Amino acid sequence: MILGALFLYSGIVKMLEPKEFLQSIEAYRLVLYEVAWLTAYYLPPLEILVGLGVFIRQWRRACASLIAVMMLIFTTALILAWARGLDINCGCFGASSEASNYWIVLGRDLILLFLAITVAIYADTKASRLFTKKFVAGASAKPTLETN
Amino acid sequence: MKRIFLRLSVLLVAPILFGGLNAWLNPDGPPWSVEALAEGEVNFAVLNSWERSVLWVDAREPDQFEQDHIPQALNLSLSHFDEQIGLFLEQWVPGVPVVVYCGSRHCGMSKELANRLRNDFAMDEIYVLKGGWDAWLEHK
Helix, strand or coil: CHHHHHHHHHHHHHHHHHHHHHHHHHHHCCCCCCCHHHHHHHHHHHHHHHHHCCCCHHHHHHHHHHHHHHHHHHHHHHHHHCCCCCCCEEEEEEEEEEEECCHHHHHHHHHHHHHHHHHHHHCCCHHHHHHHHHHHHHHHCCCCCCCC | HHHHHHHHHHHHHHHHHHHHHHHHHCCCCCCCCCCCCCCCEECCCHHHCCCCCCEECCCCCCCCHHHCCCCCEECHHHHHHHHHHHHHHHCCCCCCCCCCCCCCCCCCHHHHHHHHHHHHHHHEEEEEEHHHHHHEEEEH
């Protein structure tokens, strides 16, 4: 749920501000301008779709797998920028003039990567169905009055 | 297994359509080519065609400005905005275009500074030098 909501939010913010997102991609100095431009338009709808897909049981595994791949790419890009001493804003949730703290962003990326891999592996398995039944469905069930 | 590949294909192809629509429906979006100028950007070809003087504003940090800068440029960085804005306002003459630059085409400080000057002081002739300091080094 957290994973889906984060990607949905991040995709919407980036889709509304393509110029700022393009600038964030450019700041990494990893790809040509044209590739950065294509990414600035391609990535936000992809994030929105995978964010939505995580909420749908049949699509959960595919979406979580894609999120894991994306998180691997984002983390690699971040480490490369860090290694080259670039003072960048990560561009993870739209534009910001503040330079990112690499430790915080890297930690967050790794947590999200772990979450995505976990969801991709355990989505729609017997264990996850049991968990959902016990905790999610159990929590939403209406309490009944004991009469005897 | 076949289903998951089908879903992955849909997920990977659909954003091309949505992204394409977003680019098509938003003409104010960033230009496709690195050579093209976005709104409010100028390059030396445009500046030469103006045939009038401009006020150069260097949006880089003071230490970078001290090392080298465009002749007659004023330093006005976002991090020292309050200290440096006074000198800028003294030098600024209405009717003279202001051209802001930062380190390279990868930096966003010049755009942010130009937006701030437009919003805070209602200046309309404020432009950003495409390519920033790197473009100046190539040009001079």
